[in-house]
Every structure is written in C-alpha cells, then in structure tokens.
Amino acid sequence: MKKLRPQLDAQVITPADAGYDATRTVYPGGIDHRPAVVIRPDRAEQVAQVVLLARETGIPLSVRCGGHSTAGHGVCDGGIMLDLAKMRALDIDLSTRTAWVEAGMSTGEYTTATAAHGLATGFGDTATVGIGGLTLGGGVGYLVRKHGLTIDNLMAAEIVTADGQVRQVDAHNHPDLFWAIRGGGGNFGVATRFKFRLHPVQSIVGGMLILPATAEVIQSFVAEAEAAPEELSAIANIMPAPPMPFLPEDQHGRLVVMATMCYAGPPEAGERVLAPFRALATPLVDMLETMPYSGIFPPEDEDFHPLAASHTMFVDTIGHAEAETILDFLRTSTAMMSAAQLRVLGGAMARVSPDATAFPHRESRIMVNLAAIYETADEAGPHEAWIRRFANAMRQRDHGAYVNLLGDEGEDRVRAAYPGRTWDRLRVIKAKYDPTNLFRLNQNIPPAADG
Known part of the structure; x- marks a missing residue:
C-alpha cells in the first residue's frame, strides 16, 4: 500500500507509520480492526480518488467521521479506511441562517461555533460524534421536539457516489438520492459536505x-x-x-x-x-x-x-x-x-x-x-x-x-430500522447509485436485484 503515496493527493498512513494505532482506534471498546491503509483526504476530489481505487481493486472500504459507530463500521480489517478527520471546514451564513460544514467536523465543534452567533442545528447528545455519520442516520438530539431531526434541517449535501462522481444533492438535484441519505446511512456514497438550517437558540x-x-x-x-x-x-x-x-x-x-x-x-x-x-x-x-x-x-x-x-x-x-x-x-x-x-x-x-x-x-x-x-x-x-x-x-x-x-445485529435489525416500503425504496435507489454494494461496511441495504 505504500505505492499509494505518489498516486494519491492525500495523507496516507500505513501500519508502519507513527500514529497508525491512534488513527484506527474508534469509540466502542473491543474493536481491533487493522486496515491495510488509512487515507485522510482534505477535499471531495481526493475522496473520489479513494472511492475509485476501492472500486477498481475490490479492496474493502470503510468510512470514518467520528468513530462512534456502535458496530465499529468506521474501521475495517485489511482494507482501506477513509478517514474524514481533515475535512472540518465550516462556513456560516448569518444572512440566511445556514451553514455549510464538512463531514469530518464533530457535532460539538459545530455547536460551539454556531452558538457564538446565538444559532444552532440539533444533532445528538455527544459532542465527539462526527457530523457525517450522525446526520446520515437521522439525528435525534436535544432539539428534536422543537426543531426536528438533524435531517429535517438538512437542505443540501455533497456526496461522492460509487462511480467516483462528486454530486450536489437537494430537493431538486438527484432528489431520490437526497431522500435516501436523510436516514439511509452511509449506503449511497461518502457524504463530504452538508448544508444545514440554523435556528435562533440564544440560550x-x-x-x-x-x-x-x-x-x-x-x-x-x-x-x-x-x-x-x-x-x-x-x-x-x-x-x-x-x-x-x-x-x-x-x-x-x-x-x-x-x-x-x-x-x-x-x-x-x-x-x-x-x-x-x-x-x-x-x-x-x-x-x-x-x-x-x-x-x-x-x-x-x-x-x-x-x-x-x-x-x-x-x-x-x-x-x-x-x-x-x-x-x-x-x-x-x-x-x-x-x-x-x-x-x-x-x-x-x-x-x-x-x-x-x-x-x-x-x-x-x-x-x-x-x-x-x-x-x-x-x-x-x-x-x-x-x-x-x-x-x-x-x-x-x-x-x-x-x-x-444499532450494533452488529444482522439484517432483521437493519430491516427494523427501515420497515415496509422504506426498505424497498432504499434498495431501488441503492441499485441505481451503488449496484455492486461498494458501500457495504455499514448497516447495509443491499441493492435491489432488478434495480
């Protein structure tokens, strides 16, 4: 994997490098996976390079934002760990009360930054969770009854799909994909940026x-x-x-x-x-x-x-x-x-x-x-x-x-997260954007066979 260094315009960490063990450590205990390589991009185009590399080689690909996946999905054994830790840019627009934020920022960092302006987006209840993973699964936090789930305040996103394309998605651009990433987890690509609605929350x-x-x-x-x-x-x-x-x-x-x-x-x-x-x-x-x-x-x-x-x-x-x-x-x-x-x-x-x-x-x-x-x-x-x-x-x-x-609990429990027509609709969208199930190290939704 060392040969990747000149090929990829991103930080590459191998098992021989200092910091490898710290990088592969996730929040849950008992997870001791050893990726063949850790790649830390700093922009979406680098993420696309990594996605194409995984697609072309067939090497397993895991995506880490904050490392809080209960099942430890952010780190894989023997594959590529795509770590978004360097992607933490935040751009707050006070005139529209919106913010663009990269997926590697923690929810606590975002909350502290927006609180300086008397504004907030509701996330979960733990400050070290990565924005990416939490958002894609829904986001149940301390403002859920007043302002809804995190995804109810998601206005747009930038996502790298399995074909290596960097897509801007919202209610008008790829609306099927925008629907799916609001709750469907990391099944449809690597979300690199989100646009959130901000609410006045002075205290x-x-x-x-x-x-x-x-x-x-x-x-x-x-x-x-x-x-x-x-x-x-x-x-x-x-x-x-x-x-x-x-x-x-x-x-x-x-x-x-x-x-x-x-x-x-x-x-x-x-x-x-x-x-x-x-x-x-x-x-x-x-x-x-x-x-x-x-x-x-x-x-x-x-x-x-x-x-x-x-x-x-x-x-x-x-x-x-x-x-x-x-x-x-x-x-x-x-x-x-x-x-x-x-x-x-x-x-x-x-x-x-x-x-x-x-x-x-x-x-x-x-x-x-x-x-x-x-x-x-x-x-x-x-x-x-x-x-x-x-x-x-x-x-x-x-x-x-x-x-x-959810932890590593099997397909029936994933189906419980997406009952009925939601499951069927997600499988069709999965088949459209990730027909080979490249993004499978997650609470997985397999592509529909006839998608």
Missing part, C-alpha cells in the same frame, strides 16, 4: 437533574415529558448512581433517574416547565440553569472505550408496569454499569410525513436504549443475554429501531 434552560428511581418517578417523568411544550427535550437514564463527587455518598450505586433536560425557549418559561420535574421527588442533584446551548454537552474522557451490550427500540408507553420492569432488570444486572435510557419524542419530528425521508419512525412515541457496560470481552455472553431478555420484556407494538444506535 437554553437545562442541565442535569438526578432523582431517586422509583416506578412512580419514572412513570411520572415520562408523563411530564409528554405533556411538556415541544421546547423541552429530555433524556432520562435509569441507572445505578455513579460515584460522582457532587452526589451524596450514600446514593452511590443506588438506582436513580439521571436526566438531562434542555428547554429551548425563554428562561422564565423554562423554569415553569421544569418545575414539575423537580417536584416529582426531592432532587439528589439539581444542576438545571440557564446556559448556552453548547453547555448541554459535557466534557468527555478521550480514553473511555466501553465494551457494551445494547439494544435500541421504540415503545408507545412507559406506565407503572413498564417502570417496574426497568427497575427489576436493573437490579439483576451483573454488569459494571447498566442503564435504560428513555427519550420522549413527538413535536416537530412527528409533523414530518413518515415517507418524506428515509427515517420512517415519525409516529414513534418513546425511544428506549438498553445498555450493559462490562470490563472484559469474555464477559459478553451473560450481558448480551440479559439485554435480550430486557428488550423482550419491554417490547410493545412498535418494532422499529434507530439505525444510529
């Missing part, structure tokens, strides 16, 4: 609220989140309390509701909206305050690479029985850390038609993510079995899945 009222976890508190928290105005988006993690210095020591290890609240509206109204949550029980920790939107993203430990069993799903309701189920399972977990995460959806996200984009879960009411974090790979079996039992106990009418939180 938010939010932060961390920790309550004792009882069935009544969990049920009531969800009910309050559903009844709240759409300016409020919240994430509730039911979990054993970690040994945080600001948490009373006698609470460490006890089950708590560790909630992150985000009210994107006037501070006075935010205080009124958050009051019912504070009243559910005497808070163990109350860090709710007025802050810049960027302040909702906490600092992260760069050395944290968790081994985890997980499951993402949607449910219609969290009543008393479901709350008791959550508590019962968490009490029986033998993992180093276990959690059930609840996110009430609706609002702006739900006002978009399910067939308007490749994210079909517009009518889903509550997203649930179950996780068990453990220490060594040989522990995986019992924790994965516990997750399966937990998911089966929580399952309701909605059998969907959020693609950005």
Whole structure:
C-alpha cells in the first residue's frame, strides 16, 4: 500500500507509520480492526480518488467521521479506511441562517461555533460524534421536539457516489438520492459536505437533574415529558448512581433517574416547565440553569472505550408496569454499569410525513436504549443475554429501531430500522447509485436485484 503515496493527493498512513494505532482506534471498546491503509483526504476530489481505487481493486472500504459507530463500521480489517478527520471546514451564513460544514467536523465543534452567533442545528447528545455519520442516520438530539431531526434541517449535501462522481444533492438535484441519505446511512456514497438550517437558540434552560428511581418517578417523568411544550427535550437514564463527587455518598450505586433536560425557549418559561420535574421527588442533584446551548454537552474522557451490550427500540408507553420492569432488570444486572435510557419524542419530528425521508419512525412515541457496560470481552455472553431478555420484556407494538444506535445485529435489525416500503425504496435507489454494494461496511441495504 505504500505505492499509494505518489498516486494519491492525500495523507496516507500505513501500519508502519507513527500514529497508525491512534488513527484506527474508534469509540466502542473491543474493536481491533487493522486496515491495510488509512487515507485522510482534505477535499471531495481526493475522496473520489479513494472511492475509485476501492472500486477498481475490490479492496474493502470503510468510512470514518467520528468513530462512534456502535458496530465499529468506521474501521475495517485489511482494507482501506477513509478517514474524514481533515475535512472540518465550516462556513456560516448569518444572512440566511445556514451553514455549510464538512463531514469530518464533530457535532460539538459545530455547536460551539454556531452558538457564538446565538444559532444552532440539533444533532445528538455527544459532542465527539462526527457530523457525517450522525446526520446520515437521522439525528435525534436535544432539539428534536422543537426543531426536528438533524435531517429535517438538512437542505443540501455533497456526496461522492460509487462511480467516483462528486454530486450536489437537494430537493431538486438527484432528489431520490437526497431522500435516501436523510436516514439511509452511509449506503449511497461518502457524504463530504452538508448544508444545514440554523435556528435562533440564544440560550437554553437545562442541565442535569438526578432523582431517586422509583416506578412512580419514572412513570411520572415520562408523563411530564409528554405533556411538556415541544421546547423541552429530555433524556432520562435509569441507572445505578455513579460515584460522582457532587452526589451524596450514600446514593452511590443506588438506582436513580439521571436526566438531562434542555428547554429551548425563554428562561422564565423554562423554569415553569421544569418545575414539575423537580417536584416529582426531592432532587439528589439539581444542576438545571440557564446556559448556552453548547453547555448541554459535557466534557468527555478521550480514553473511555466501553465494551457494551445494547439494544435500541421504540415503545408507545412507559406506565407503572413498564417502570417496574426497568427497575427489576436493573437490579439483576451483573454488569459494571447498566442503564435504560428513555427519550420522549413527538413535536416537530412527528409533523414530518413518515415517507418524506428515509427515517420512517415519525409516529414513534418513546425511544428506549438498553445498555450493559462490562470490563472484559469474555464477559459478553451473560450481558448480551440479559439485554435480550430486557428488550423482550419491554417490547410493545412498535418494532422499529434507530439505525444510529444499532450494533452488529444482522439484517432483521437493519430491516427494523427501515420497515415496509422504506426498505424497498432504499434498495431501488441503492441499485441505481451503488449496484455492486461498494458501500457495504455499514448497516447495509443491499441493492435491489432488478434495480
């Protein structure tokens, strides 16, 4: 692979080079793939060179933005790892409240830069996630009820398709491809730039609220989140309390509701909206305050690479029985850390038609993510079995899945992310733009046989 250096106008890193191991490290633990070569382009034309190289040689191609793929899809074994880390340019147009940003920038970097102008685009809930991967899968974050999914604010994109063409896509140019990349993941090419709509978000009222976890508190928290105005988006993690210095020591290890609240509206109204949550029980920790939107993203430990069993799903309701189920399972977990995460959806996200984009879960009411974090790979079996039992106990009418939180779980789970006609339509578009399935190291959608 060293012969690539003079052929490609991009940074080439091989296993013999310093920095190779750091470059191939991704966020999830237990991923130890060794690409034959890592290529770091700095513009779309270089990306096109790499795509054509993979196409011509048949060498597997993985694409990394921030490295947070739960399945570790950003790094491959023995193939080409296309790392977009050098593609981080951001151009904010204040007159139109739009921004063009390259796919390798992190969501936190973008959020901090736009917050300086009192503007925001909603992404996820972790600042180190790459914009590219998060956007292509949908984007469920702290502004989801007020301003919709990330893809609901995507106005255009630049994408390199399997034929090496750099395409500009929007509602009028390649509208089928523009539809597919809004939720369909990395199946259709390498997205290199995005144009986003920006919203005025001068500040938010939010932060961390920790309550004792009882069935009544969990049920009531969800009910309050559903009844709240759409300016409020919240994430509730039911979990054993970690040994945080600001948490009373006698609470460490006890089950708590560790909630992150985000009210994107006037501070006075935010205080009124958050009051019912504070009243559910005497808070163990109350860090709710007025802050810049960027302040909702906490600092992260760069050395944290968790081994985890997980499951993402949607449910219609969290009543008393479901709350008791959550508590019962968490009490029986033998993992180093276990959690059930609840996110009430609706609002702006739900006002978009399910067939308007490749994210079909517009009518889903509550997203649930179950996780068990453990220490060594040989522990995986019992924790994965516990997750399966937990998911089966929580399952309701909605059998969907959020693609950005899927692990390596097989085709049936990918189909759950794209049920019904969405799957069929995506396969036809896949056949048009990537008939040989060059972009297959992802939550894969195979091309239609008759496409």
